[in-house]
Amino acid sequence: MNLALIILGLVILGSAATALSIRNIVRSVLLLVASWFGIAAFYLWAGAEFAAFAQALVYGGAVSMVVLFAVLLTRRGHLDVPVPPPPPGRLLWAIVAGGAVAGIIAAAAIRTPFESLNNEAPSLPVRKLGALLMGPQAAALLVTGVLLTAALLGAVVIAAGAKDDKEGAP
Amino acid sequence: MSADIPEMDSRLERLPLTLRDLLTAHLPEPWRWIAQSLIAIAVVLAAFGLLFAFLTLIERKILGRIQNRPGPNRVGWGGILQPFADAIKMLTKEDIIPRSADPVLHYLAPVALVSFSLLSLAVIPYGRRLVALDLDSGVLYFFAASASSELAVFMAGWAGRNKYSLLAAMRALAQLISYELPLLLSLVPVVMLAGTLSPSEIVAAQSGWTFGLVPHWYALTPWGFAGFAIFMVASLAEANRSPFDLPEAESELIAGHLTEYSGFKYALFFMAEYFSMCALSGMAVTLFLGGWQSPFAALQFVPSYAWFAIKLLVLLLGFIWIRATLPRLRIDQLMRLAWKFLVPLALINLLTAAFWHLSAGWGTGAQPLRWGIALALVAVPFVLIGRRLSSGLGPRTYRYAAP
Numbered sequence A: 001m002n003l004a005l006i007i008l009g010l011v012i013l014g015s016a017a018t019a020l021s022i023r024n025i026v027r028s029v030l031l032l033v034a035s036w037f038g039i040a041a042f043y044l045w046a047g048a049e050f051a052a053f054a055q056a057l058v059y060g061g062a063v064s065m066v067v068l069f070a071v072l073l074t075r076r077g078h079l080d081v082p083v084p085p086p087p088p089g090r091l092l093w094a095i096v097a098g099g100a101v102a103g104i105i106a107a108a109a110i111r112t113p114f115e116s117l118n119n120e121a122p123s124l125p126v127r128k129l130g131a132l133l134m135g136p137q138a139a140a141l142l143v144t145g146v147l148l149t150a151a152l153l154g155a156v157v158i159a160a161g162a163k164d165d166k167e168g169a170p
Numbered sequence B: 001m002s003a004d005i006p007e008m009d010s011r012l013e014r015l016p017l018t019l020r021d022l023l024t025a026h027l028p029e030p031w032r033w034i035a036q037s038l039i040a041i042a043v044v045l046a047a048f049g050l051l052f053a054f055l056t057l058i059e060r061k062i063l064g065r066i067q068n069r070p071g072p073n074r075v076g077w078g079g080i081l082q083p084f085a086d087a088i089k090m091l092t093k094e095d096i097i098p099r100s101a102d103p104v105l106h107y108l109a110p111v112a113l114v115s116f117s118l119l120s121l122a123v124i125p126y127g128r129r130l131v132a133l134d135l136d137s138g139v140l141y142f143f144a145a146s147a148s149s150e151l152a153v154f155m156a157g158w159a160g161r162n163k164y165s166l167l168a169a170m171r172a173l174a175q176l177i178s179y180e181l182p183l184l185l186s187l188v189p190v191v192m193l194a195g196t197l198s199p200s201e202i203v204a205a206q207s208g209w210t211f212g213l214v215p216h217w218y219a220l221t222p223w224g225f226a227g228f229a230i231f232m233v234a235s236l237a238e239a240n241r242s243p244f245d246l247p248e249a250e251s252e253l254i255a256g257h258l259t260e261y262s263g264f265k266y267a268l269f270f271m272a273e274y275f276s277m278c279a280l281s282g283m284a285v286t287l288f289l290g291g292w293q294s295p296f297a298a299l300q301f302v303p304s305y306a307w308f309a310i311k312l313l314v315l316l317l318g319f320i321w322i323r324a325t326l327p328r329l330r331i332d333q334l335m336r337l338a339w340k341f342l343v344p345l346a347l348i349n350l351l352t353a354a355f356w357h358l359s360a361g362w363g364t365g366a367q368p369l370r371w372g373i374a375l376a377l378v379a380v381p382f383v384l385i386g387r388r389l390s391s392g393l394g395p396r397t398y399r400y401a402a403p
Helices: A002-021 A025-045 A049-073 A088-111 A126-134 A138-168 B011-024 B029-066 B082-092 B103-119 B138-147 B149-159 B163-194 B199-205 B222-238 B263-288 B304-325 B331-361 B364-390
Strands: none
Touching: A002 A025, A025 A049, A025 B149, A049 B138, A049 B149, A049 B163, A126 A138, B011 B029, B029 B082, B029 B263, B029 B304, B082 B263, B103 B138, B103 B149, B103 B263, B138 B149, B138 B163, B138 B199, B138 B263, B149 B163, B149 B263, B163 B199, B163 B222, B163 B263, B163 B331, B199 B263, B222 B263, B222 B304, B222 B331, B222 B364, B263 B304, B331 B364
16 A cells, blocks of 8 residues: 555656756656646545546646647747756755745644544545535635636736737738 | 336346356455456447447448448448458558657657547446446546547647647647637536536436436436537537547648557557547437436336447437538637637526526426526527627628639
């Protein structure tokens, strides 16, 4: 049981690390997608079916498309020319910043008291999940909805503005 | 569900399960479960593999008849062995990888495409007791599996290092982002009214008949009919079928992402296209056409998997007919159809379904009013948005050269 978790962790972290280190941007996006699928597999391993399928649908199916589309729409030159490795100072700062974020998350995770740590993992039917989201957790759902709507409206405004600039172009 | 009508549980209905139990009866307990799962996988693979082989033949025959030519008629009796001749040809062809291609992705793309499209076949209930994987959130699983297939098309297009392939990859991405939305929005009413994400429970929610003649399928309600139509149009686009086959447009992009593929990998792409067509049609049958339920109460003696197969074949023949009839869309028309027509209609359909759900308690006298309001909610936006989109495009005028 734990062997599966170790393999999953290696796949997730390994593909994410490789995605960050290689210079070919399309390949690194595809590795990132592999990492996202790994996270979905982890949810499946943990018994959270719904979260696993939602992860695969949203990240594997939608976010990956948006990222790839953005990569393809940037100028083609960037894909061919090898990007030089970053200077050591920037690397240092990246490690410091990343380490700080990882430290905060790890500290929060360690300090949170998990009540049902030794119990059997609860299997939650989708109906109950929906009732929970619409009942006690409705505030979080609404905040997320408002945030996403704001992002959507922002995208529409930017797109509408860009169209005006191009009006004269053939 | 089956407890209500035990007389329908005939020997023919139980035949697949009886055969499976006969094969696995002598195995000890943990092995029996594994063997039964493997048999389910093997049966699904074999059934859809054969369906794929003969669907290619049926498609070529029907396209031939529609274009007033006989179609393949040399191999075997009247051309019936043509799929096997094609398979041998594809297997023995040389597998070419372009020198500048990305070899890993070039290899991985067809494999990923076929495996993703096979994954989605697992959760469809093929009969009263025939569902390979009965998941509580099966509908979500299905779309998670099928949404990933466009990723493989992108991999194929990018790995070939060919400008036509890359254009195809971009078209595939744009098409997916646009049509995933109406596809998912059109099935939200079904999930809302059935109150479940499990395909077998959605089928069970559509059981029963009015006067034994009119089945309670969702496609026969106003919101269900609109949802079914939107779902079918969007699934044509999801399966890259004509008139939405822009990623592999033969006449513009020399087959797009398939340009740099040959031999068996090329065949795998077609296999995946037919598998995803079958999976989407199967899901449409499950969601809107009552799944394995028979259309009349008197015809329940026919086993449930036969009804599923008939409905699936009707939808697949519809796909082929559409391919033979409609010309391919331009990319801007494709986008306009998705964002300005299908998405608004699917959103309005959510309201229609909500109205239908809230008015479920109306008495018999108010039923015509309920149907009228729901039909108006479907038809009026369709006409208004359609007219607005096509305004200024007609009437078409023809100019002829002077004699």
